[in-house]
Amino acid sequence: MWFWNKEALTNMSALSSSAAPLDVLAIAAHRDDVEQTCGGTLLRMAQRGRRTGILDLTQGEMGTRGTAEDRAQEAAEAAKILRVSWRQALDIPDGRVENTWENRLKVARVIREQRPRVLILPYWEGRHPDHYTASTLGYEACFLAGLAKLDVSVARAPSPASQDADAASLPPHRPFKIIYATLYYDVRPTFVVDITELFETRFQALMAYKSQYSDQEAGKDLFPAQAEIRARIEAMARFYGLLGGVTYAEPFLQKEVGLVEDLTLIPVKSI
Numbered sequence: 473m474w475f476w477n478k479e480a481l482t483n484m485s486a487l488s489s490s491a492a493p494l495d496v497l498a499i500a501a502h503r504d505d506v507e508q509t510c511g512g513t514l515l516r517m518a519q520r521g522r523r524t525g526i527l528d529l530t531q532g533e534m535g536t537r538g539t540a541e542d543r544a545q546e547a548a549e550a551a552k553i554l555r556v557s558w559r560q561a562l563d564i565p566d567g568r569v570e571n572t573w574e575n576r577l578k579v580a581r582v583i584r585e586q587r588p589r590v591l592i593l594p595y596w597e598g599r600h601p602d603h604y605t606a607s608t609l610g611y612e613a614c615f616l617a618g619l620a621k622l623d624v625s626v627a628r629a630p631s632p633a634s635q636d637a638d639a640a641s642l643p644p645h646r647p648f649k650i651i652y653a654t655l656y657y658d659v660r661p662t663f664v665v666d667i668t669e670l671f672e673t674r675f676q677a678l679m680a681y682k683s684q685y686s687d688q689e690a691g692k693d694l695f696p697a698q699a700e701i702r703a704r705i706e707a708m709a710r711f712y713g714l715l716g717g718v719t720y721a722e723p724f725l726q727k728e729v730g731l732v733e734d735l736t737l738i739p740v741k742s743i
């Protein structure tokens with residue numbers, strides 16, 4: 473179900489706190505990060521009837537190619553392809569994702585509004601400071617969101633649509649589970665999600681960012697050609713698929729140990 477309006481493309485959802493909670497929310501620094509790191513997993517969850525969402529911390533105004541408005545439209549298109557129920561972009565400056573009190577409150581407000589059961593964050597190490605900072609920022613925002621006495625109404629509403637929501641009355645909430653999408657960093661995942669059937673659709677979601685990925689003159693030396701992008705993405709998905717005994721997969725890490733009911737049902741062959 474879609475709730476976005478063309479007047480506020482960066483604010484794709486007019487959902488208030490009364491909407492159904494999200495089963496899975498993915499938070500990332502930049503529009504198109506989720507499409508690259510865990511888009512197949514979100515689509516798989518949606519296919520299983522789960523309600524999924526994406527929170528982009530920035531709007532992409534520093535990109536070499538295209539404007540923030542272009543990226544908003546492309547993000548909406550990508551979200552449709554991934555069958556995401558809710559997507560929004562905060563106004564944190566692109567290239568300057570900082571773990572400040574103000575930013576933690578903004579994210580905490582979204583956590584309380586959307587009440588996700590599972591939160592996907594980027595892994596906490598990496599090349600791009602926005603990515604690894606988003607990880608810590610997201611984790612600490614979850615902690616704050618659960619503090620009963622914390623008032624998140626001081627955080628500016630992420631969209632005009634949710635200005636009406638009385639943020640002060642949002643009950644505290646913490647996700648039950650926080651997992652980390654590790655695709656951007658060379659670390660061994662603790663589990664992978666099979667996206668074999670969804671690989672092509674996920675690739676189409678990424679290609680919805682036409683301003684970024686279609687072959688063009690601007691930034692030609694910075695950006696690989698589309699065929700090369702596809703080859704790289706496929707190689708990564710194949711690699712993680714191999715670890716899980718399937719064709720294509722997306723990698724994740726959880727800090728907690730696994731809990732097992734029945735030894736005979738543990739997946740992934742050992743020998």
Ligand SMILES: [Zn+2]
Binds near residue numbers: 501502603
């Ligand atoms: Zn990024």
